[in-house]
Amino acid sequence: MKKILFFMPDNPLKKNAGNRTRALSMLSYFKSRDFEIDFVSEYFTGRWNEADIKAFEQAGLANNTYVIKKKPSKKNILYYLLFYKLPNFFYQNKAWFFPLQFPELVTIRFKRAFKKILNKNNYDYIYINYASWATLVENNHFTKKLIKIIDTHDFITAQHQKKNNIGQSFKEEIRRISLFDIALTISVEEQYIFGQFCKNRVALAPMMMDKPEKLHPIKEKSFDLIYVASDNVHNQKSANWFFKEVYPLLPTNIQICIIGQINEHLSIKASNIVSVIFAEDLSIYYQNAKVALCPMLTGTGTKIKVVEALSYGLPVVCNTRGIDGLINKTNNGCLVSDSPEGFKNNIIILLTDKLAYEKQSREAVDTFSTNYEKEYCYKNLDKLFLK
Structure with missing residues (x-):
């Protein structure tokens, strides 16, 4: 049985957006192929609560579920500032005199927790959703022997073109996607763009859905x-x-x-x-x-x-x-x-x-x-x- 660590910052069961539907369909695929799945998400990004976590566990989409907080509580403000806020500032802004021009959503706290999960388990694959979270595998010796997959979901440079320098953003997006062995794209346009610049395998994995069942012709539609x-x-x-x-x-x-x-x-x-x-x-x-x-x-x-x-x-x-x-x-x-x-x-x-x-x-x-x-x-x- 193959084992996969599947990271998605959002809650796939909240099917109120296409990106969550996409993640849910990929989890269903791995489940259908008898993969052992460990699911990892981020508490604040996914707007999780205890009921959500329990519902996800009961859905049977994963063997183990980890919902990690990317930042600690602010109850002890001194600890928060000295041991999280300041170190994380320098971690997320490695070249802060020259802004990265690309969204970095991985915090130093989250990456440490992520590494602990990798250290405790032997995986065949690691699956990351979004280039903005791609640095979870960067400089991470626990991922060296794994087959690394990124599901790009979108062309982030195009999404943020009004905020960032397009050239620098695109360069960073290609660099991040190239950290992986396989890049999955949901559209033919993104397959073409990334395939022109990335040295890894870029494969089209279009949105997949069940053929609707129980279709009954309705003569008078509402x-x-x-x-x-x-x-x-x-x-x-x-x-x-x-x-x-x-x-x-x-x-x-x-x-x-x-x-x-x-x-x-x-x-x-x-x-x-x-x-x-x-x-x-x-x-x-x-x-x-x-x-x-x-x-x-x-x-x-x-x-x-x-x-x-x-x-x-x-x-x-x-x-x-x-x-x-x-x-x-x-x-x-x-x-x-x-x-x-x-x-x-x-x-x-x-x-x-x-x-x-x-x-x-x-x-x-x-x-x-x-x-x-x-x-x-x-x-x-x-x-x-x-x-």
Whole structure:
């Protein structure tokens, strides 16, 4: 039995964002292949509490669970300042006269605790999510004989381009990814970019999902449009664009269901809009909708909500950024426009033209089945992990 140490700073069971869904799918893969899994997370980043930890343990996704705090309590302020704050400042800012220009989330306290786990166990693999946590393996002699994998999730330099020097940030991102034996990317764009500069193996591991079960045709669907989104800044900007520029162009009888924390940032209220802050099971909502929306003006990586919609055979109306990461850019079940008028027209076409709708729905199902269906993706992962 192979043994893996899997680090994810967030709680994968809180399935309210694509990155957590991604981590959950990878844990499920390793579980299905009988790996012994030790799961490590960070208490504050993941917003864990004792109930969350217990629920994760009971979920059976890992053999052992470690939720570590990256900083000590401030009850003894002198100890906190002298033995954590000051040493950690110099640890995280090794070249503090010349800022790193790349997010460093590993603290000296967390890395020490992480090393203790490595020292006590014999692992075959170590799996780190995000380049911003990549230094967990740097200058760490406990990882030398392990196969080191990084799941990049995203192109961080692009995410922080307005804050940091792009050249320095990109150089550091490539350096960190190159610390690993294998880099997994969720999108074809990131596979191409990292593959051009990194000397290690860069493999595409697209978002993988179960094919929806118990699909029952619903003749009278409750919603014309469904929009699922978390509350990150990219979704906030994009949602504001849609409701300011596109929504006023739509007929008022079109029924829209908005699901997710994006609702907390929307001020629009109308009789044709249903808001759901959290849905434990999205299946019933997808089955009750005709078309999925993905307004997306900025951001990188594959949009999980697009893959989810395609799995249900729902055509997707989106901007150009909405098809980022998709393996095939055309004939994929998505209608794309960056203008408000074009976006509106794509919605109207799908809601009024039966033949156009059926064509896009078939392409949606085909795109999902040939690229993102779980068992198909598992076979490709087996080539990496079951040699």
